[in-house]
Amino acid sequence: MRCIVPVIALFAMLAPGAAAQTTDPATKELIEKLLSRIDRLEKRVAELEKEKGTVVATPAAAPATTQVKAAQPSATQAVHASHEAAPVPQAETPETAPPVYPVLKISGFSDLDFSATNLHGASGGFGAQTLLAPHSGFEEGQFTLHLSSALSPKVTVFGETTLTARSDASTGTPPAPGFNAEVERIIIRYDLNDYFKLSFGRYHTPINYWNTAFHHGQWLQTTISRPEMTQFGGSFIPVHFVGTLVEGETPAGGLNLNYDFGLGNGRGQVLGRGGDFSDINNNRAWLANLFIKPDALYGLQVGGSIYHDSLNPLNAPAAREWIQSGHIVWQKETPEFIAEFANTSHQPIAGGAASNSQAFYVQTAYRLPWFQKLWKPYYRFEYIHVPRSDAIFRSVVPDFHASTAGIRYDITTFAAFKFEYRHYVRRDGPGIFGFFGQTSFTF
C-alpha cells in the first residue's frame, strides 16, 4: 500500500499534462471496462458496509458513487478555473466563503514570427505587425498581459498591456528603448444586469468583429496577422476608442440582440491612435454597434456598426468622418468563416466633395478531421480601395488586394505553429509576395 500512494500521487501530478493526450480506442475501451468494474465493486462494498453500518471515506476525486460525507474535504479544494477550465488546483481558498475582492486574474499571450518577402524598401502604409519588413528574419511579436479583476459582484476591471519591439532601438538622443510599452485597454465596467452594462476606459473600438474578437492575442486568431483594415498601427478604422460605452444583450425572440453605444474622443492627430490625452477638438466621436447571435443557428453572428467623428489630422485637412461596417461570422471550425466590410467617408469641413474608401476581407478555414484534428488550413482575401481624392487616407492607407493561404498546427491546447504565403497587388507599387511563420501561445 505504501508503494501505491506515491504512484497515485505521481500520476495525479502528471494528470493535467496528460489530459491533452489522446488514447487509442482499444485502451479507452479497456479503461472504461475497468472503471465500470470498479464502480460495480464500489457499489457492492458500499452495500456491504451499509449492512454493517460503517462508512469509509474515499478520495475527493473518486467517482461519483462516493458518499456525500466522504466529499467534505473537497469543498475546500474547489478552484477557480485556471485559464478557464484547465484542471489545475490552485489556492486553498474555501469557495463556500464569500469572495475576497479584488479577485485578480492574469494571463498572457505572445508570439515569435519569421518573414521573408521580396520587399526591399518601405512597406508603403502597411502596419508594422503585417510583418512586411525590408529584410527577412525573425521578429519578436508582442508580449501581452491581460488582467481581469472583479472589484465586487457587479464591478470588474479589465486591462491589456503590450510590449512591442522597436525597429529604432538604441538610436537617437536619448537612445530609444528596445520596446514600446502600451496600455491597449483599460476598462472599468459596472454590470447592472445582462441588458445594461456601463463602462469607461480605453477600448478596442467595437465597430467591427476582428477588433474585439481577438485583440492582441495572436494565438486566438487562425492567421498570423490581422486583416489590414483592422491592423494595429493602421488607419482604416480607428482601432482604439477612449470614452464610455453602454452595452448589453437581450434575447429578442431567439435572435440574441447585442448592442454597444459609445461616446469618446475619437482619433488623435495621428489617425492610427486614439485620443488618449483629451480630444483634439470639441466634437466627440460616437458609435453604435448591433449584432445578433440567433439560437436557431448556433455559431452565426451577423452585425453592423456606424461611427462618426471630426478629424483634425496632422498632415491633412480637417474633415468629418463616417464609417459604416458590417460583418458575418460562422464561429465554428468546420468550417470557420469571417467576412467584414467597411466604408469610410470623409467630408472636408472647409468644403469639397466627400471621398469614400472601402475595405473588406473574407477568411475561411477548416479544422481537418484527421491527425487528431490539429491542422487547420486557411485562406483569406482582402481588399482596400482608397480613391486619390481621399486626402485623409491617400498617404497613410495602402490601396491593394491580397491573398493569404496558410495552415495552422496546434502544438498543444495553448500553443500553435502557423505557416502562410501571401501575395499583395498594390496600386502604387510593385507586388509583394512572401513566406511567413509564427509560433503563438497563451500562458
Place this chain on the structure above:
Amino acid sequence: MRLIKSVSLRRAALVMALFMAGLPASSSAPGSDIAIVVRPDLPVDNLSFAELRRLFLGDRQFWTSNLRVTLLVRAPGGHEREVVLKTIYQMSEAQFKQYWIAKVFRAEAASGPRIVYSNEMAAELVNAMPGAVAFVEADQAPKGLKVLKINGLLPGQKDYPLH
C-alpha cells in the same frame, strides 16, 4: 491471500492513476441523463435548451439583477462533462478551453467556470453559493437541490436533451 490483495491494490492503483490522468472516465454508466441542478430558492424552474446554452456560454450572466450566475463545470474526464461539451457547447476539450480564454480576454466575463471534481463537490457548492448552477448525473442528483426542467422536461423523460 496477501498476494491477491497486492495484485488487487496494484490494479486499483493503475486504474486510479489512469482516471486521474484525465482519460475518459465514466463515473457512472454512460448514457444516463445529465441533470442541471441549482439551489431550491433560485427563482427559475425551467429553461429552454437555447437559454441553457446561453447560460453555459456565459452570454447570460444574471438570473436576476441581483443574482449573478456562477457556473460549475466538471473537470475533464467526467462523463457529465463529455455530454455537456457535446450537446450544449458542441466543442472539443481544446475548443472549450480556447472559448473561455477568449471570453475573458474579450472582457465579456470576469472569469471562466469554476472546476469541480465530483458530483458531491458540485452539490456542496451549489448549496453554498447563491446563483450557482452545475450539472450532475441524473441518477445521482443530490437531494435538497432543485433539478431544472429543460424544454419542460426532467431527466429520464422522453426527448430530454442532455444525455
